[in-house]
Amino acid sequence: MAVKSLIKRNYDKQPQLNYPDYKSSILRAPKKDKVFFPSSPSEVSGPIFNKNIIRKFDNDLTLNFSQNNASPIGHKIIVHGTIRDQFLKPIEGALIEIWQANAGGKYFHNKDQNIAAIDPNFAGCGRCITENNGTYEFITIQPGPYPYPNRGVEWRPMHIHFSIFGKSFGQRLITQMYFEGDPLIDFCPMVNSIPDKKAKKSLIGSLDRTQSNTKQLLAYKFDIILRGSNQTFFENRTEGL
Amino acid sequence: MNYPKNTTDETPFQTAGPFLHIGCLPNTININGIYQNDLGEKPFINKDTNDFISISGSVFDGSGQALDDVMLETWQSDENGVYTPDNGFARFVPNSISKKYKLSTIKPGSVQNFDGSLQSPHISFSISSRGINMNLNTRMYFEGDNLFKDPLLSMIKKSNNDVSSLIASKIDDTSFIFNIFLQGDKETIFLDV
Numbered sequence: 001m002a003v004k005s006l007i008k009r010n011y012d013k014q015p016q017l018n019y020p021d022y023k024s025s026i027l028r029a030p031k032k033d034k035v036f037f038p039s040s041p042s043e044v045s046g047p048i049f050n051k052n053i054i055r056k057f058d059n060d061l062t063l064n065f066s067q068n069n070a071s072p073i074g075h076k077i078i079v080h081g082t083i084r085d086q087f088l089k090p091i092e093g094a095l096i097e098i099w100q101a102n103a104g105g106k107y108f109h110n111k112d113q114n115i116a117a118i119d120p121n122f123a124g125c126g127r128c129i130t131e132n133n134g135t136y137e138f139i140t141i142q143p144g145p146y147p148y149p150n151r152g153v154e155w156r157p158m159h160i161h162f163s164i165f166g167k168s169f170g171q172r173l174i175t176q177m178y179f180e181g182d183p184l185i186d187f188c189p190m191v192n193s194i195p196d197k198k199a200k201k202s203l204i205g206s207l208d209r210t211q212s213n214t215k216q217l218l219a220y221k222f223d224i225i226l227r228g229s230n231q232t233f234f235e236n237r238t239e240g241l
Numbered sequence: 242m243n244y245p246k247n248t249t250d251e252t253p254f255q256t257a258g259p260f261l262h263i264g265c266l267p268n269t270i271n272i273n274g275i276y277q278n279d280l281g282e283k284p285f286i287n288k289d290t291n292d293f294i295s296i297s298g299s300v301f302d303g304s305g306q307a308l309d310d311v312m313l314e315t316w317q318s319d320e321n322g323v324y325t326p327d328n329g330f331a332r333f334v335p336n337s338i339s340k341k342y343k344l345s346t347i348k349p350g351s352v353q354n355f356d357g358s359l360q361s362p363h364i365s366f367s368i369s370s371r372g373i374n375m376n377l378n379t380r381m382y383f384e385g386d387n388l389f390k391d392p393l394l395s396m397i398k399k400s401n402n403d404v405s406s407l408i409a410s411k412i413d414d415t416s417f418i419f420n421i422f423l424q425g426d427k428e429t430i431f432l433d434v
Contacts, residue, residue, distance in 0.1 A: 003355040009433060013250045015374035024256075024372030027303035028423050034378075034433040035402075037393050040354050042365050042380075043434045046316060047330035049280070064275050086248040097280070099264025109260040109270060111310075123272045125264045161257065161264055169316040170434045174369055174376055176255040190255055193374050199253045225252045 005039040006170045006229045007086055012196060019193035023150050043170035044229065049095040051129050058127050061100075061140040065123035072122035074103025074141040078211060078219040079160065079177065082134045086228030090134025094226070097127040097163040098138060105146030105156075114146050139217070145184055157184035157191070166226040177222045178204045254375035259310050261369060266312070266334060281314065281332030284346045292320075294415045296381070297343045299335060300368060303424030307340035311370035315344060317363075322350030348383070354392060361391040365434075368421065378434045381419045384411040397430065406430050 018029035057064040062072055079098075083091045101107050101124060104116035108123045122141060130136050143160060147153045159176045166172075178185050185191055185204065194200045202225075211219035262270045266279045299307035315331045318324050335342040349362045361382055368377040380393065388394050394404045406429040409419035421429050 006434070007248060010250060014253050015255065017374055019374060022256075022372070022374070025374060026372075027306075028370065028372035029374070030377065030423055030428055030431050032428055032430070034431045035397055036433040037396055039434070040360060040392070041324060041352055042316070042318070042360070042363070045324035045326070047281075048326035050327065053276075053280075055277070058275070065272070084249075086251060088249055095280075097264045099260065107260045107263060108272060109263055111259060123263065123267065123275060125267050125272060125275060127264075127276070161255075161261070163257070163261075163265060169365055169367070170378075172314075172367055172376065173252060174254060174257045175252055176258075190374070194253045196253075199250060202250070202252060203255065225249050227251050228248060 002231055002233050004044045004229050004231050006043060006168060006227050008036075009227070013194075013199040015190075015193035016195065019189065021151070021189035022193055025193070039170060039229070044168050046167055046169035046171065047165060048093060048167065049129060049165065054127065054129055059136075059138050061122065061124060061126045061138065064126060066121040070121045072102065072119050072141050074144075076139060076217045077142050078137060078139055078215060078217050079205060079222060080135065080137040080208075080211070080219065081205075081222040081224060083130050083136065083164065083166070083224045083226060084134055085166070085226055089228075090130075091166050091226060092130055092132045092134060093167075094130040094134070095127065095165045096130065096136050098125070098140075098160050100124045100140065100143040100160040101146055103141050103144050105144030114148075116144070116146065142218070145182070150189065154187070154189070155184050157182045157188050162224070164224060164226065168227070168229065171226045173224070173226055175224075176203060177220075179220060180204055180206045256371060256374050257312065257369040257376075259371040261312050262334070265332060269334065279332070281330045284315065284317070284331035284344070285319070285328045287328075288347055290345065292347055293345045294348050294417065295343060295345050296364075296409060296417045296419055297341050298418050298420040299340050299342070300421045301423065301425075305425070307335070308370060309335045309337045309340050311335065311368060313342055314367040314369075315346075316365045316367075317346065317349040318352050320347050320350050322352045322362075324352070358392055359390065360393070361386050361388050366421070377423075378432045379421065379429055380407055380432065382408045383417060384408050402430065404430070
């Protein structure tokens, strides 16, 4: 029989739940320690999404909401990369959903208080499923930075939200990608909730000059690592059954 | 705990933020025409809804406020305790007025563990929102089921912890209430899955 277990999470490389510099975490971070238990089929299994849910422009945010073929405001960028597990094996069939603000730093959302303008040609959502070599690609608009209430007014660095489903519900990842060279990254409490410097840096998409030059769009590369799992085999035992 | 050698670190999490609907549930905020359906709108497409049970509840923060900007995702087996990759996932947010979520689904069966032991019927929950830097995972069991032999509940009870936060209250045979408390006296047990 095969026993599969997800690799134990290393919380030193993850954000702290309670990080008072990020005020919203104060009332929302549980105080008790999480309870660890060995992976069961409930964590190892997970939803798998069929490629047929993806429509032609789902991964092109500059086209999927444009009215009468008008272009959104801002400069177009490519965001691409590879999804792998912790053993660096590419993950095929992972679903990536992204969402972001428009070029002016405004979300297409009625709860966004930022005074910047809505772009009628840009909703800011996209999705795709990774190819057999684990790669993905989005075409979008460079999102703007924006002010938000935290400790007084603070500024979010430019970022894109990522939600990823691999093969296991226990692999589920929600994160954000930042942009190389953005001076606001160092001051962001959400980024700084991650104590480990290298882990923090792994969220910064790097400028990909080769693609930028050949495709004539600025390109950023953002590779993602989902949890790996170990598989061990042993003989079926009947005791206890 | 040992981490296997020669592995790369998992990418760190970040909060899903207050505008997660744009990417995860666009049709609920009138971003129509991009995705035909929001992901996880229905957990089981081909099952008879007459057999469905309903689960409802709220997610409370440390001040006792029920949240409406939180996203819940659930994953469960079918009625026979079998996980099927194209069914069993649901994604939803609480109603902005009542602050309650509602999940209509089939009652899961008992899932067999790798060692042959049986888990009591349960639904896995993942919770994301502004202020939550890393999605929270928990499980919901059903009041009225035999929960004595469930491996996870037994393990938690052995370390003298109260498991009641993981058990949905039964209203009748087809409706249950499951509230989630992020902090406070009733803080839910969250799992390191």
